[in-house]
Amino acid sequence: MDIVNQLQRQYVDFLSSLYREGLLDDQFLQIQKLQDESNPDFVNEVVTLFFEDSEKLLHNLAIALSVDQQHVDYQKVDACVHQFKGSSSSIGAQRVRNICVSFRTCYDAKNLEGCLRCLQQVKDEYYLVKNKLQTLFRLEQQIVAAGGAIPIMG
């Protein structure tokens, strides 16, 4: 019992810190609410889709922005960032979403340097939240393996 309590407390502390630091917002809680006995892996499934989608988008963005100023396809950049903004917003990855918002001002202004800076920032934020979410899932697995239930945060 003690180990379960310890793990559960760790989980709550960790998840709380993600909200506190603004990495996740309320939408993540909404996503968690959709998980139940009939869909026990829902959060993991959606987040995995998000990871796959995001990595494709980052790859496409890197390609779109790897050319010289005159040849940048800003419409393509727009399409990618718009999608990234949408998906990060849908799972509650707040900081990623916020970078996408500032990214838009850069490509609207056709500012290649600004875009490259934003790309780096969005990559950093994405990998950070990815890392944190993977840690979160590992904690969940440990709790379940130890016979406990994953705490529901209100």
Next chain:
Amino acid sequence: MPQTKELLHVLAVDDSLVDRKVIERLLKISSFTAVESGSSALQYLGLDGEKSSSVEFDRVNLIITDYSMPGMSGYQLLKKLKTSSALRKIPVVIMSSENIMSRIDRCLEQGAEDFLVKPVKLSDVERLKDYMLKGQGEDDKVKAAYKRKLQEDDPSSQSLSKRPPLVN
């Protein structure tokens, strides 16, 4: 009479895979089809004029579509649906990540039942079941007028519903 025991069939249109997964779960309805574009939606419903419909279109109880999609936008899809004598009675709900009043107005005027601002939440979706279950007795324009809402006032509820409370 609403047949609550009947399977409800929802068609969701969104180019984002993540969003299709979320909407599917939000709706929690037994019969659900998701497609990734307006043209796929029309094909599915048998409106593309080339193939015959892959479903009896009077079995689709609700169409929920993203606004911004490559190719055909949600608004363009809405227009096509509302000008089709076969499909215009199916309630259509638009989703958008952007909360733009003129966009909302345009969609409602074109016959959309509701306009949800993304990310879509459980509370937004709760009401969708009402559209699917009720009959077509109400005057559409009256419904649209009551749905106008200043979304800036109520950040907790991002879709059109009752007027927000004045005191929190």
